[in-house]
Amino acid sequence: MQKDDTGFSAREKDGNGSRQAKGCLLLIATTILVIFALVIAAAVGIIIVDTVSLRGENYTLEQRVKRYKVACQFLWLDFKDSFSKKKPDSSQVDEP
Numbered sequence: 001m002q003k004d005d006t007g008f009s010a011r012e013k014d015g016n017g018s019r020q021a022k023g024c025l026l027l028i029a030t031t032i033l034v035i036f037a038l039v040i041a042a043a044v045g046i047i048i049v050d051t052v053s054l055r056g057e058n059y060t061l062e063q064r065v066k067r068y069k070v071a072c073q074f075l076w077l078d079f080k081d082s083f084s085k086k087k088p089d090s091s092q093v094d095e096p
Contacts, residue, residue: 046071 050067059067 047068050064054064
């Protein structure tokens with residue numbers, strides 16, 4: 001019977017640790033790709049719905065791009081406001 005004195009645990013010998021790390025990274029990458037795909041799908045859906053609702057308005061491509069930029073700015077500001085941890089200043093709060 002040989003004595004196993006290599007200093008590695010059984011887990012490291014089998015490679016389970018690296019397999020779990022690869023699985024975790026794959027799960028994270030998949031999650032990020034799914035979120036990215038959902039964002040792209042939402043943007044395409046909004047563009048399609050907006051195109052249908054603007055039929056007959058004769059907007060140029062430049063005007064439509066401006067509309068989308070303004071809409072994205074509003075969405076970004078709403079997103080920032082909802083996730084910001086900033087407390088309101090005492091000067092902004094009206095006192096009776």
